[in-house]
Amino acid sequence: MRWPLKNQILIRMLVLLLVAVASLTYASIHSTISAHRKAELDSLSRIVELMSTTKFPLTPAVLENMKLLSGAEFAFGDGKGNVLSKTSGSPSLPREGVGLTTESEQATSARVIEDSDRSWYHESISDVRDPLNPASPRVLHIFVSRQTARSVWIDASKTPLMIAASVMLLAVLLSLALANQVTRPLATLNQQVRKIAQGDVQQIPAVSRNDEIRDLNTSINEMAVKLEDHETQLRKNERLRTMVQFGSSMAHHLRNSATGCKMAIQLLASEKKIGDDENFLVALRQLELMDSFIKKFMLFANAPESGETQAARESNPKAVLENVIFLLRPSADHLNVELSVRSESDQSTIEMTEEDAQQLMMNLISNAIRAASERLASSSAARGGLVEVELFVQDGRFVFQVADNGAGPPENVVETMFDPFVTGSKEGTGLGLSLVKEIAARSGGNVDWSRENGMTIFRFEAESIQGKAI
Known part of the structure; x- marks a missing residue:
C-alpha cells in the first residue's frame, strides 16, 4: 500500500506530539490535584490549631461565626456521640473507625468521610473545656469540605486540555506546512524525471532554498545536461556511421573513376608531350592525393572498430607545406585570392604522419581561400581576397597559422564549428x-x-623536434 510522504511526516509528528502533550497534561493535572489537596489539609490544620486554644463558650452562634471566618463546619459534642451544638451545614458525626485515610493525608490525623453527596476532611479535638461546664470534657469536631476526585480532575484538567488542544492544532498546521515544503518540490522533481524518461531533457529552474532538495534539483539538471549531450553524441555517431556506410560505397566508385581519369591524363600527356606542363602536374598530383585519401577512407570504413592506430612518424612541415601550396595555388589564382606564404626553419620536424600534416594544412588553407573568395563575391570591396600562411617555431613549439580576410564564421556555428557536419558555407560539408x-x-x-583586425585566424600548435635532418 502506498503511503505518501506527507502522511508519514504528519502522522509521526502527531503521534509524537500526542504522547508529549498527554504526558505533560497528566503531570500538570496531577500536580494541580496534589496542590489542591495540600491546600485543603493546610486549611484544616490551621483551624485545628486555632480552635485548640479557644477559651470561649462554643455555642451555636459562636460556631456559626467561626464558620463564616474559616469556611469550615463545626460540631460540639460530649464525647459520647451526642451533639451539643453545631453549625447549620455540619454533617453527621462519624462512627468510630469510619473514614478513609489517603497517602497524602497520613501526615495528619484527618479522616475522609462521606455524607450524602459530599466529601469531608474530619478532625476532632478532645478534652476541650467548656467554660459553661468546666468539669465535663467535650469534643470539637471540625469538617472541611473536600472536593470529589471527579470535580478536582475536571477543574484541574480544563486549562491543560485547552492548551493541549491548541498545541495539537498548531502542530497539525505546522506539520502540513512542513510536509508541503518537502513534498511539493519532490512532486515537481518527479514530474521532471518522468519527462526526462520520455525524452524531454529540459532543465528545472533552480530553487532558492539551500538544502537537500536544492542538491537533488542540481543533480537532476546535471543529469539532464549529460543526457542531452549523450543524445546529441549518439545522433552524431549515427550520422557518422551512416556516412561511413554510404561513403565506403561511394569511395569505391570514386577510386575507380579517379584511376580511369589518371590513366586518361597520362595517355593524353604522352600523346601531346605535355608531361612537364605545370597544370598537368597539378592535376596529376591532385588525382594521386585523391586516390590516397580514398584508400585511407576505405581502410577506416572496413575496420572502424579495430582499435589499430598508425604509429606516429616524423614529418617535415615545410616540405609538406610546399607541396600543399603547389596544389592549391592554382585554385587561389583562379578565385583571384592572393596567397602569401612565410615559412621559417626547415630543420624542424613534428611527430605527425605526412598524410595527416598534408590533410591538416590543406583543409585550413582551402577553407581560407574559399572564405576570402566568398567575401569578394558578396561585396564590392576594392581590396581582393587575401590568405596569409605562416609556419614557424616558437618556444619549442611548431606553429602553423592561416589567416584570411573573409567575413568570418557565422555566429550560429562559432561554438560548434569543430563538430562534424557543422558548416557556415553553402558549399562546405562540415567535415574539414x-x-x-x-x-x-x-x-x-x-x-x-x-x-583580429578583420582577419580570421586559425592556429595549430604542437611540440616540434629540433635538430633533425631534412
Whole structure:
C-alpha cells in the first residue's frame, strides 16, 4: 500500500506530539490535584490549631461565626456521640473507625468521610473545656469540605486540555506546512524525471532554498545536461556511421573513376608531350592525393572498430607545406585570392604522419581561400581576397597559422564549428575542421581560432623536434 510522504511526516509528528502533550497534561493535572489537596489539609490544620486554644463558650452562634471566618463546619459534642451544638451545614458525626485515610493525608490525623453527596476532611479535638461546664470534657469536631476526585480532575484538567488542544492544532498546521515544503518540490522533481524518461531533457529552474532538495534539483539538471549531450553524441555517431556506410560505397566508385581519369591524363600527356606542363602536374598530383585519401577512407570504413592506430612518424612541415601550396595555388589564382606564404626553419620536424600534416594544412588553407573568395563575391570591396600562411617555431613549439580576410564564421556555428557536419558555407560539408581537430588531438597538439583586425585566424600548435635532418 502506498503511503505518501506527507502522511508519514504528519502522522509521526502527531503521534509524537500526542504522547508529549498527554504526558505533560497528566503531570500538570496531577500536580494541580496534589496542590489542591495540600491546600485543603493546610486549611484544616490551621483551624485545628486555632480552635485548640479557644477559651470561649462554643455555642451555636459562636460556631456559626467561626464558620463564616474559616469556611469550615463545626460540631460540639460530649464525647459520647451526642451533639451539643453545631453549625447549620455540619454533617453527621462519624462512627468510630469510619473514614478513609489517603497517602497524602497520613501526615495528619484527618479522616475522609462521606455524607450524602459530599466529601469531608474530619478532625476532632478532645478534652476541650467548656467554660459553661468546666468539669465535663467535650469534643470539637471540625469538617472541611473536600472536593470529589471527579470535580478536582475536571477543574484541574480544563486549562491543560485547552492548551493541549491548541498545541495539537498548531502542530497539525505546522506539520502540513512542513510536509508541503518537502513534498511539493519532490512532486515537481518527479514530474521532471518522468519527462526526462520520455525524452524531454529540459532543465528545472533552480530553487532558492539551500538544502537537500536544492542538491537533488542540481543533480537532476546535471543529469539532464549529460543526457542531452549523450543524445546529441549518439545522433552524431549515427550520422557518422551512416556516412561511413554510404561513403565506403561511394569511395569505391570514386577510386575507380579517379584511376580511369589518371590513366586518361597520362595517355593524353604522352600523346601531346605535355608531361612537364605545370597544370598537368597539378592535376596529376591532385588525382594521386585523391586516390590516397580514398584508400585511407576505405581502410577506416572496413575496420572502424579495430582499435589499430598508425604509429606516429616524423614529418617535415615545410616540405609538406610546399607541396600543399603547389596544389592549391592554382585554385587561389583562379578565385583571384592572393596567397602569401612565410615559412621559417626547415630543420624542424613534428611527430605527425605526412598524410595527416598534408590533410591538416590543406583543409585550413582551402577553407581560407574559399572564405576570402566568398567575401569578394558578396561585396564590392576594392581590396581582393587575401590568405596569409605562416609556419614557424616558437618556444619549442611548431606553429602553423592561416589567416584570411573573409567575413568570418557565422555566429550560429562559432561554438560548434569543430563538430562534424557543422558548416557556415553553402558549399562546405562540415567535415574539414572536425578532421583538423581530430588530427591535432592525435598528434598531441591543439587548434583554435580568433578574429583580429578583420582577419580570421586559425592556429595549430604542437611540440616540434629540433635538430633533425631534412
